[in-house]
Amino acid sequence: QSVLTQPPSVSGAPGQRVTISCTGSSSNIGTGYDVHWHQQLPGTAPKLLIYGNNNRPSGVPDRFSGSKSGTSASLAITGLQAEDEADYYCQSYDSMSGHVVFGGGTKLTVL
Amino acid sequence: QLQLQESGPGLVKASETLSLSCAVSGGSISTGNYYWGWIRQPPGEGLEWIGNIYYSGITYYNPSLESRVTISIDTSKNQFSLKLSSVTAADTAVYYCASFLRSGSKFDYWGQGTLVTVSS
Numbered sequence: 022q023s024v025l026t027q028p029p030s031v032s033g034a035p036g037q038r039v040t041i042s043c044t045g046s047s048s049n050i051g052t053g054y055d056v057h058w059h060q061q062l063p064g065t066a067p068k069l070l071i072y073g074n075n076n077r078p079s080g081v082p083d084r085f086s087g088s089k090s091g092t093s094a095s096l097a098i099t100g101l102q103a104e105d106e107a108d109y110y111c112q113s114y115d116s117m118s119g120h121v122v123f124g125g126g127t128k129l130t131v132l
Numbered sequence: 133q134l135q136l137q138e139s140g141p142g143l144v145k146a147s148e149t150l151s152l153s154c155a156v157s158g159g160s161i162s163t164g165n166y167y168w169g170w171i172r173q174p175p176g177e178g179l180e181w182i183g184n185i186y187y188s189g190i191t192y193y194n195p196s197l198e199s200r201v202t203i204s205i206d207t208s209k210n211q212f213s214l215k216l217s218s219v220t221a222a223d224t225a226v227y228y229c230a231s232f233l234r235s236g237s238k239f240d241y242w243g244q245g246t247l248v249t250v251s252s
Contacts, residue, residue, distance in 0.1 A: 023178065057238040059179075066228060066242045067179065073236050110179055114237040120192060121169070121237070126178040 024049060025111050025124035032130040033101045041127045043094045043111030049122055051092035054114040058087055058096045061108040061126075070109070071096060098129070106131045134158045136229050136243035144223075146252050150216040154229030154243060161210045162187045167232040168212045169239060170203060172225040180225075184232050185212055219250045 026044040033039040043056060050056055058071040069078055071087040074094060084105075086097045094113075098105055111124040140152035154168070161168065170182040183193040185203045193201050197216070205212040216223060226247050230239040 055236050055238065057236070059239070066245045067239075068242065069238065069240050072238050072240070078240075108178075112239065118195065120194060121181040121184065121232070121239075123171075123179045123181060 023125040024115055024118075024122040025113060027109075027111060027124035027127045029125070030128045030130065032132055033098075034132045035101055035103065037101050038097065038099045039101060039129065040098075041096045041109050041111075041129070043096070043124050045092050045094075045113060045122075047092060048117035049092075049113045049115040050089065050094060052116050054116070056087065056089050056094035057112045058085075059110045059112060061110065063107065067110060101131055103131050105129060134231050134241040136231065136241060138227060138229050138243045138246040140246060140248070142247055143249050143251055144219055146220055146250055147218055150214070150219050150223060150227075150248055150250075152214045152227055152229075152246065152248070153211050154213070155209075155211045156231070157210070160207075161205065161212065162207045165234055167192075167234060168203075168205065169230050169232045170214045171228045171230060171239070172223075173228070173245075174222075174225040177225075182214065182216075182227075221250050221252065224248065224250045 059067040060070040061067040074089040075087040115122045135157045167184040169184040200217045202215040226245040228245045229243045231241045
């Protein structure tokens with residue numbers, strides 16, 4: 022049972038917009054800790070996709086965006102492409118435990 | 133940009149100790165800007181944080197693994213290491229090392245990962 026809750030799967034057709042939610046609590050996201058998103062393409066290591074709730078590292082297309090409100094965060098992908106098919110993980114910090122926390126991951130399928 | 137590379141045995145016998153190292157290049161492991169972390173991923177499952185270490189040796193461990201985990205750092209070699217004792221089949225996973233930027237508390241660079249299989 023992950024501290025951060027994500028839907029196991031989402032899907033969308035090419036060109037569409039999809040969102041992935043990440044729900045935490047008052048001891049992590051709700052306390053003000055940043056949420057980060059990592060993308061894991063099939064058979065590869067995770068890669069930082071969004072940091073500080075809504076910032077993109079250099080090289081990440083602006084089709085990817087993040088937001089945070091209250092105890093939840095979301096990752097949005099617009100103009101869906103086949104290459105976006107991957108697992109997506111949210112990550113934050115939990116003040117109650119003093120530890121790093123991950124969401125359970127969401128598998129994105131491009132139809 | 134930082135690069136991290138895991139190394140160690142790919143097969144460990146049950147009840148023994150898993151040992152991995154992570155070599156860091158492209159920057160000094162002694163920088164105060166970073167912690168250095170281990171994360172694992174069992175086959176077909178999600179990411180599980182194992183623990184972090186600071187260059188001074190301060191460590192933070194996942195409570196579920198704390199009794200079996202030791203993370204250490206060797207600043208002279210620019211690398212850090214993981215030891216997990218009394219392993220079982222449930223410890224079979226891809227093990228990743230990663231840099232954890234203190235500002236924002238985020239993993240920003242990941243190693244390619246190494247699969248460790250626990251055999252009976």
